[in-house]
């Protein structure tokens with residue numbers, strides 16, 4: 001028998017050191033893992049248990065809510081309400097955060113998440129994900145407020161995603177590199193499959209919704225056009241890989257390099273994606289793996305957070321590819 005498989009909990013205990021740590025952050029990662037197991041189980045049978053289609057609701061983003069969005073959101077809420085591990089929770093699907101006085105002050109962490117990423121993929125069995133960001137509640141004189149959840153990406157203490165692809169994975173960072181675990185359904189455990197992930201400085205694929213081309217700035221158009229030029233020396237043209245699921249596209253790039261873009265548009269300079277529970281956690285993951293994440297003009301993790309559901313343009317992936325995009329968008333090439 002080869003090396004005995006390393007479970008998520010064992011890996012965290014053995015390899016992750018949190019000065020003055022109480023094990024709470026590890027338990028939060030474990031709880032996210034539990035949410036992933038529950039949602040993966042539903043997804044595997046989605047077409048059989050009447051959970052496909054729209055729920056009839058419209059969320060704070062003005063988007064049609066899918067039944068699976070609601071199920072995923074409820075699963076996160078229940079898991080963290082009952083865990084006693086978080087004193088506040090914010091979600092893409094909820095206008096206001098849920099404050100948990102019953103968990104305060106013993107719980108000093110707050111969780112922000114996109115419960116189901118890739119909503120346009122839910123009804124066609126295409127890849128899906130969930131994205132999470134963990135912040136520490138700095139105050140102990142009173143319950144946290146919404147403002148305390150609206151913080152720069154540099155203040156995250158943990159971040160990651162669940163990826164519902166051909167297998168279910170949990171990928172995270174606590175600032176000590178990026179590690180990937182694959183769910184072994186037979187034993188219901190996440191086992192270490194990708195330790196210390198590093199992405200190459202340059203890739204061969206790009207992901208962007210080119211259907212929005214006419215809405216882009218000239219700098220963005222110029223950059224995406226440049227990826228299609230025949231130039232062996234620079235490995236161009238790149239191949240398009242856009243799945244409709246940010247987590248799936250970033251996961252591919254994390255393992256093989258390349259760039260994903262959801263740029264700002266002339267009439268919508270902040271684009272579509274949300275800063276606090278989509279861009280910030282993925283930016284930290286990619287940076288910890290040696291990549292780069294930018295708005296086109298500044299580092300995502302340095303963007304000042306002002307609102308819970310604020311949007312931000314995102315270009316993320318291999319460091320040299322993202323630098324090229326920044327230079328083009330800033331009109332320097």
Ligand code: FBP
Nearest residue numbers: 114116117118119209244245246247
């Ligand atoms: P959701 O979290 O609502 O799914 O939005 C994010 C997302 O679906 C990403 O996963 C994906 O990359 C992008 O939006 C697709 O947007 P578009 O359909 O405009 O290309």
